Amino acid sequence: RSYCSGTAKPEGLLFRQLFEMESCTYTYLLADTKTREAVIIDPVLETIDRDLNLIKQLGLDLKVAVNTHCHADHITSSGLMKKRLVGLKSAISKYSGAAADIHLSEGDKITFGKHHLTVRKTPGHTDGCATFVLGDQSMAFTGDALLIRGCGRTDFQQGSAPKLYESIHQKIFTLPDECLVYPAHDYLGQTVSTVGEERRFNPRLTKTKEEFEKIMKNLNLPKPYKIDISVPANLVCGLHGV
Amino acid sequence: RSYCSGTAKPEGLLFRQLFEMESCTYTYLLADTKTREAVIIDPVLETIDRDLNLIKQLGLDLKVAVNTHCHADHITSSGLMKKRLVGLKSAISKYSGAAADIHLSEGDKITFGKHHLTVRKTPGHTDGCATFVLGDQSMAFTGDALLIRGCGRTDFQQGSAPKLYESIHQKIFTLPDECLVYPAHDYLGQTVSTVGEERRFNPRLTKTKEEFEKIMKNLNLPKPYKIDISVPANLVCGLHGV
Ligand SMILES: [Fe+2]
Ligand SMILES: [Fe+2]
Numbered sequence: 001r002s003y004c005s006g007t008a009k010p011e012g013l014l015f016r017q018l019f020e021m022e023s024c025t026y027t028y029l030l031a032d033t034k035t036r037e038a039v040i041i042d043p044v045l046e047t048i049d050r051d052l053n054l055i056k057q058l059g060l061d062l063k064v065a066v067n068t069h070c071h072a073d074h075i076t077s078s079g080l081m082k083k084r085l086v087g088l089k090s091a092i093s094k095y096s097g098a099a100a101d102i103h104l105s106e107g108d109k110i111t112f113g114k115h116h117l118t119v120r121k122t123p124g125h126t127d128g129c130a131t132f133v134l135g136d137q138s139m140a141f142t143g144d145a146l147l148i149r150g151c152g153r154t155d156f157q158q159g160s161a162p163k164l165y166e167s168i169h170q171k172i173f174t175l176p177d178e179c180l181v182y183p184a185h186d187y188l189g190q191t192v193s194t195v196g197e198e199r200r201f202n203p204r205l206t207k208t209k210e211e212f213e214k215i216m217k218n219l220n221l222p223k224p225y226k227i228d229i230s231v232p233a234n235l236v237c238g239l240h241g242v
Numbered sequence: 243r244s245y246c247s248g249t250a251k252p253e254g255l256l257f258r259q260l261f262e263m264e265s266c267t268y269t270y271l272l273a274d275t276k277t278r279e280a281v282i283i284d285p286v287l288e289t290i291d292r293d294l295n296l297i298k299q300l301g302l303d304l305k306v307a308v309n310t311h312c313h314a315d316h317i318t319s320s321g322l323m324k325k326r327l328v329g330l331k332s333a334i335s336k337y338s339g340a341a342a343d344i345h346l347s348e349g350d351k352i353t354f355g356k357h358h359l360t361v362r363k364t365p366g367h368t369d370g371c372a373t374f375v376l377g378d379q380s381m382a383f384t385g386d387a388l389l390i391r392g393c394g395r396t397d398f399q400q401g402s403a404p405k406l407y408e409s410i411h412q413k414i415f416t417l418p419d420e421c422l423v424y425p426a427h428d429y430l431g432q433t434v435s436t437v438g439e440e441r442r443f444n445p446r447l448t449k450t451k452e453e454f455e456k457i458m459k460n461l462n463l464p465k466p467y468k469i470d471i472s473v474p475a476n477l478v479c480g481l482h483g484v
Contacts, residue, residue, distance in 0.1 A: 009251060016433070016434065017433045017434075018431050018432060018433065019261070019431035019432075019433065020431055021263070021431055047430075047431060050430055050431070050432070054432075057439065057442075057443050058439075188292055189260050189261035189262055189263055189289065189292070190260060190261075190292070190296075191258070191259045191260065191261065191433065192258065192259075197299065197300075200299075201299050
């Protein structure tokens with residue numbers, strides 16, 4: 001039962017999962033415990049003070065604020081963080097169409113101390129979705145591509161169900177079974193899953209591609225409440241410019 | 243800076259943090275990856291289906307459902323879980339006044355496979371509050387005694403600010419700095435802290451006992467919305483009896 005075995009966290013890694021309750025977004029903070037270099041994934045505007053305060057208390061040196069994609073449900077804090085932290089760089093996939101200091105391509109590495117995240121293109125929810133995989137493949141930050149027992153919607157922002165199906169199967173389900181899956185959202189209070197669990201129990205991804213497309217076509221979800229403000233803002237690093 | 247270093251999780255431990263959004267309660271699931279024996283801490287009635295489904299999918303053998311104390315803000319699912327899982331035992335501090343299969347005392351061990359939790363009495367929020375410390379002291383489940391940058395209230399259910407101050411200083415702050423602190427609640431989307439961080443940054447506990455008592459006296463919190471149903475129900479393992 002390797003799909004649910006306990007995974008050892010790499011030595012010298014500081015890791016924090018943070019939650020924003022309005023949009024149910026997870027923000028992740030990773031750092032090298034020795035050099036104190038840090039990366040933040042998907043920081044949210046509403047929780048910028050909480051996050052910067054924690055970074056300060058932990059004595060971290062935040063190098064990069066990276067988004068898994070151009071979010072439609074909340075505004076990123078990466079632009080405002082850059083105003084508050086000298087030297088901080090923003091990063092996002094080059095296929096997102098969003099402005100940032102660093103435009104990420106397949107295989108790029110985001111380095112912090114002795115650790116790094118490798119970029120895997122996982123389009124389908126949006127064209128610019130990326131999954132970030134920790135160097136030793138013990139953790140994957142899947143954004144809105146793969147959620148816990150779910151996946152991101154594909155009905156706006158260049159969404160494509162067949163693309164998403166291929167991305168998850170080729171870029172995420174090929175990771176080790178025990179790799180921890182940390183998504184951008186969860187609406188049921190689940191904090192983490194594993195690749196093995198999702199391969200086995202994800203109700204959408206355990207179906208054929210045709211069945212998956214049908215499921216995604218019939219979700220009938222309402223338009224995200226904040227999309228008309230969030231997307232234009234996130235195209236320029238949030239409300240505060242690049 | 244050991245207070246924020248990365249902590250290695252014990253080998254062969256499966257660990258899941260789960261969140262109930264209405265009462266902002268954390269439920270924890272711990273298991274031995276080999277024997278599959280498991281313990282659940284502070285399960286909530288509203289999320290029983292999510293939790294039992296996960297336990298089933300992960301192939302776990304749930305032995306004990308334990309509460310850190312008799313909660314006032316939500317109803318435990320331990321009684322109903324016992325109806326659904328043959329052989330499951332409920333546990334709570336003997337000072338809680340609540341019915342359970344196992345009444346816990348200082349130093350008692352809750353064993354699951356090769357792992358165990360040790361019971362430390364941490365009264366002050368209630369008389370029957372306990373903190374559960376993993377065998378290797380890498381994790382502490384502090385209930386409503388110590389919260390992240392906060393602590394439980396002391397204005398009802400035998401609450402006592404001086405008792406809580408002593409409990410935290412003598413029973414929790416004496417753990418290693420890098421010990422992870424997993425509380426029963428968080429209202430700001432924080433998921434974990436460490437003993438070292440709380441010793442250094444907790445705005446209430448870094449004060450003298452006299453200042454702490456003054457802070458706790460002047461919180462002026464509203465009565466918990468569900469206290470009149472939750473406390474009587476939790477005295478008998480939730481709505482469904484022992
Ligand atoms: Fe999204
Ligand atoms: Fe409580």
